[in-house]
Amino acid sequence: xxxxxxxxxxxxxxxxxxxxxxxxxxYGAIGKYLGMKSSARMVGWAMHAAHAHPHVPAxxxxxxxxxxxxxxxxxxxxxxxxxxxxxxxxxxxxxxxxDFNTVFWEPSxxxxx
DNA sequence: GACATGACGATTT
DNA sequence: GAAATCGCCATGT
Numbered sequence: 721x722x723x724x725x726x727x728x729x730x731x732x733x734x735x736x737x738x739x740x741x742x743x744x745x746x747y748g749a750i751g752k753y754l755g756m757k758s759s760a761r762m763v764g765w766a767m768h769a770a771h772a773h774p775h776v777p778a779x780x781x782x783x784x785x786x787x788x789x790x791x792x793x794x795x796x797x798x799x800x801x802x803x804x805x806x807x808x809x810x811x812x813x814x815x816x817x818x819d820f821n822t823v824f825w826e827p828s829x830x831x832x833x
Numbered sequence: 834g835a836c837a838t839g840a841c842g843a844t845t846t
Numbered sequence: 847g848a849a850a851t852c853g854c855c856a857t858g859t
Contacts, residue, residue, distance in 0.1 A: 759841085
């Protein structure tokens with residue numbers, strides 16, 4: 721049972737928790753904020769482990785295209801889109817975020833880093 | 834320790 | 847514009 725790399729997951733969770741309601745961000749944006757601009761996979765992996773952290777709004781994290789690529793990892797494949805829709809985020813075809821550019825939330829900018 | 838995989842991203846063909 | 851390719855680093859086998 722590790723510990724050190726858990727710090728990475730914790731960092732990801734902290735950022736994700738800071739995502740305002742009705743906003744979304746991308747794996748790459750989080751990775752970039754953490755200093756790993758290309759390790760977006762690790763962020764995705766962190767979200768995979770987010771199952772142990774129910775307070776983490778993983779549904780607000782999508783890929784750079786605004787696609788809900790991880791929807792199949794939720795309790796229900798529709799939970800992610802429904803949840804985003806409830807927060808005011810419109811979803812197209814249940815897979816793509818409408819006005820992604822508008823609802824996009826970049827931690828390195830919003831957090832005034 | 835090596836090999837394969839993954840909720841991605843950017844670049845090239 | 848879509849498909850293929852490389853890079854990225856941690857996890858599981």
